[in-house]
Amino acid sequence: MYASFTSRAALVSLACLVARVSAFWRLPCGAPLIVERSDPIVSPGRPSGHSHTIMGANSFNYTMDGDYTSRATCTTCKVKEDLSNYWFPNLYFQGADGSFTPVKQTGGALVYYLQRQDKKDPEYSKGLIAFPEGFRMLAGNPSLRSYSNTLAQRAVNYVCLGNEGPHTNSIPNKNCPGGLRSQIVFPSCWNGKDLDSPNHQSHMAYPSLMDNGYCPPTHPKRFITVFVEIIWEIDAFKDKWPTPGKHPFVFSNGDPTGYGYHGDFVNGWDVDVLQKAITTCTDSSGIIEYCKAFTLLPNSGMNTCKKLPHVQESVLDSNMKALPGCNPVQPGPGPAQPPPACGAATAIPPDPIAPYTDVIDTKKWRYLACGIDGGSLPGRTLSGASYAKSDNTVEKCIDFCQGKGFRYAGVEYKSECFCGNNLASNRLPKEGSLGACNNRCSGNSKQFCGGYGYIGIYENCSRVNGTCENQQLPQW
Ligand SMILES: *[C@@H]1O[C@H](CO)[C@@H](O)[C@H](O)[C@H]1NC(C)=O
Ligand SMILES: *[C@@H]1O[C@H](CO)[C@@H](O)[C@H](O)[C@H]1NC(C)=O
Ligand SMILES: *[C@@H]1O[C@H](CO)[C@@H](O)[C@H](O)[C@H]1NC(C)=O
Secondary structure, eight states: OGGGGSOHHHHHHHHHHOSTTOOEEEEEEOSOSEEESOOTTTSTTSOOSSOEEEEEBTTOOSSOOSSGGGGOOOBSBSBTTBOOEEEEEOEEEEOTTSOEEEOOBSSSEEEEEEOOOOTTSTTGGGOOBOOOTTOEEEEEOTTOOSOOOOHHHHTEEEEEETSOOSOBSSOOSSOOTTEEEEEEEOOOEEOSSOSOOTTSSTTEEOOTTSSSSOOOTTSOEEBOEEEEEEEEOGGGGTTOOSSTTSOOEEETTTBSSSTTOEEEEEOOBOHHHHHHHHHHOOOSSBOGGGOTTOOBOOHHHHHHOOOOOSSOOOSSOSSBSSOGGGOOOOOOSSOOOOOOOOSOOOSOOSSOOOSSOOOHHHHSEEEEEEEEOSTTOOSOSSOSEEEEOTTOOHHHHHHHHHHTTOSEEEEETTTEEEEESOOOGGGSOOTTOOOOOOOEETTEEEEEOOBTTEEEEEEEGGGSSSOOOOOOOOOO
16 A cells, blocks of 8 residues: 555556545645754754754744744745644765765655545544644654664655665665655544644554554544655765765764654644545545645745744754754664753744844945845846855945945845845745745855845845834744
């Protein structure tokens, strides 16, 4: 049964054969909301032990209590009525010198909602149910470094795209030209009463065939099954493997095996909409556009929905000396030990780190916004003058543009600077979203200099009507 996930085509053809258990939809999630040491389920109110790539609504926070979805203004996933969060460890390449470089994700994630149910389910007659408000759960176990054939471990596996064999439960020792796809199935059987449990798992159980089959009597209620794929672009490192035949990748929890991969889910669905989709979206193609229960969001807004970090530390820099939280690489086979204390932050500073440099006093320019420069938009956002330099900083770019008499200066993709006098409104981020200006400047690792396709725009104060203030950020 599980082999049906080996390729999407196989899944679809399988789905066409079986009724009732066959319908599903694929929910695409764009670039992550943030990659940081955060896990409000396991480590509420403090930095988590290792970093995660986090998808979903910007109500995500170090603690998620109360009516968190009401604090959301955007989500990185496609459906407006889904303000859930989904998070996973992120992957690094470890070079010959021991340093760590992040492996890029293709987009964010693809979340499958599978309408699987079995006649032997204790509550089959009641049908599949939606996650209740405030529900959360965890799949997988970060400390695992070896495999035993349990339902929970079968729920974690890998597909080597472009060099496919059978899927594996550990990271394969070969390059994957199309990317390494990590996959995880969340449990779908619920005890019917607890929104969470002390280990965040025991209120849930896997059905008899892990992603299919029937629920145990202790966990009789059947949710829709959540299955998540993330593609890691490991092909970028194909010529850099320090030891041929031994893959150089390690997850943020110090796991080079892949057995310790895991996923967390906090429900943020409009429960009525999810229940309606479960009942009415019975197409077996997986195409989300066919589900009329949903309001679909444009990709542009998904990709600019961001959370600001509070902890100043390297997570996505190249050649880092240690993994975030200094997790040692632990190949096992015994369970991994918690990381030693190492000076990494253990508390959350109250204020978020602004995605800009305040230069109002020093330069008499203000930060305006993280604009869009690229994607489907032709030409440049600021087209007056430009440079690309390995010592780029916000101040240097402003000096350059100011010297040429421009109104706007924009920093982009670490080393680039663009100037201009005109700024089209479709270049500005959508309301509620911050934009993805999270690259550090090539000449100052404490400053942000735009992103790939995103430009951090500053404006000459004397061109501003009224008080010259940095852009008012959303609550974050
Ligand atoms: C996130 O939590 C902090 C406190 O840790 C709080 O000040 C802030 O308002 C919260 N933000 C959201 C969007 O919930
Ligand atoms: C801002 O623009 C004004 C008007 O073009 C110009 O006179 C001034 O020198 C500029 N100021 C700065 C700080 O760039
Ligand atoms: C700023 O003020 C000038 C002159 O009063 C006006 O022409 C212009 O439209 C104003 N710009 C904005 C953005 O309000």
